[in-house]
Amino acid sequence: MLELSGVDKSFHLPDTGRVMVLNQVGFFLEAGTTLAITGHSGSGKTTLLSLIAGLDIPDAGTIRVNGIDICTLDEAALTRYRAASISMIFQSFHLMPHLTAAENIALPLEILRQDRIQERTQSLLEQVGLTHRAGHLPGQLSGGECQRVAIARALIVEPALILADEPTGNLDTDTGKKVADLLFNLVETRRKTLVVVTHNQDLAARCRETKILSRGNLA
Numbered sequence: 001m002l003e004l005s006g007v008d009k010s011f012h013l014p015d016t017g018r019v020m021v022l023n024q025v026g027f028f029l030e031a032g033t034t035l036a037i038t039g040h041s042g043s044g045k046t047t048l049l050s051l052i053a054g055l056d057i058p059d060a061g062t063i064r065v066n067g068i069d070i071c072t073l074d075e076a077a078l079t080r081y082r083a084a085s086i087s088m089i090f091q092s093f094h095l096m097p098h099l100t101a102a103e104n105i106a107l108p109l110e111i112l113r114q115d116r117i118q119e120r121t122q123s124l125l126e127q128v129g130l131t132h133r134a135g136h137l138p139g140q141l142s143g144g145e146c147q148r149v150a151i152a153r154a155l156i157v158e159p160a161l162i163l164a165d166e167p168t169g170n171l172d173t174d175t176g177k178k179v180a181d182l183l184f185n186l187v188e189t190r191r192k193t194l195v196v197v198t199h200n201q202d203l204a205a206r207c208r209e210t211k212i213l214s215r216g217n218l219a
């Protein structure tokens with residue numbers, strides 16, 4: 001489902017010159033599997049997730065999602081890939097502040113001009129336990145509720161792949177556990193493929209596979 005091979009990524013910094021962040025990273029992930037990527041701060045976890053999301057391109061290597069190397073896609077095809085094949089969940093939720101919970105969840109369907117938007121949004125609101133908060137703005141919701149909205153928004157397009165960057169990082173331990181319960185429950189029921197980047201060992205332990213990023217290598 002997801003296959004990386006020989007992925008290199010470096011950044012040019014004015015003071016120190018070129019810094020190699022990822023060095024010949026490769027792995028294979030079957031559809032329906034959950035993978036945690038851990039590693040110390042600055043080891044390149046977010047960089048790796050950005051490459052898989054098609055938000056940045058590697059210096060070398062291939063990133064295949066369902067057999068297609070996303071590094072070879074043109075901008076239009078990449079935009080379609082980002083809109084329809086993957087969803088991202090962020091530590092700081094990244095909700096649109098002027099849209100209600102329901103509108104945030106529906107947004108990907110609006111962008112993709114899909115049908116049954118209201119019905120599908122209601123269903124997702126129900127599944128994340130937020131029907132009673134449908135008309136509330138993110139600023140009127142708790143952190144845990146915001147992340148549940150973000151999880152619903154991530155799932156509504158039925159993406160092949162969900163990428164989560166510290167999804168419980170902004171939540172207290174108890175709320176983080178409840179949000180993780182919800183995320184894993186929905187992902188496993190729908191047999192989605194999930195890659196989670198996290199420092200949280202409890203969260204990592206819930207994934208079927210765990211890999212550590214260190215000195216540019218993933219093992």
Ligand SMILES: Nc1ncnc2c1ncn2[C@@H]1O[C@H](COP(=O)(O)OP(=O)(O)OP(=O)(O)O)[C@@H](O)[C@H]1O
Binds near residue numbers: 042046
């Ligand atoms: N656009 C960029 N330009 C220059 N350097 C960058 C850029 N993006 C990331 N880096 C550098 O790449 C390295 C890896 O950063 P990254 O954010 O991927 O680490 P991380 O493992 O996600 O860290 P954290 O756990 O603290 O979020 C860091 O040294 C960072 O400074």
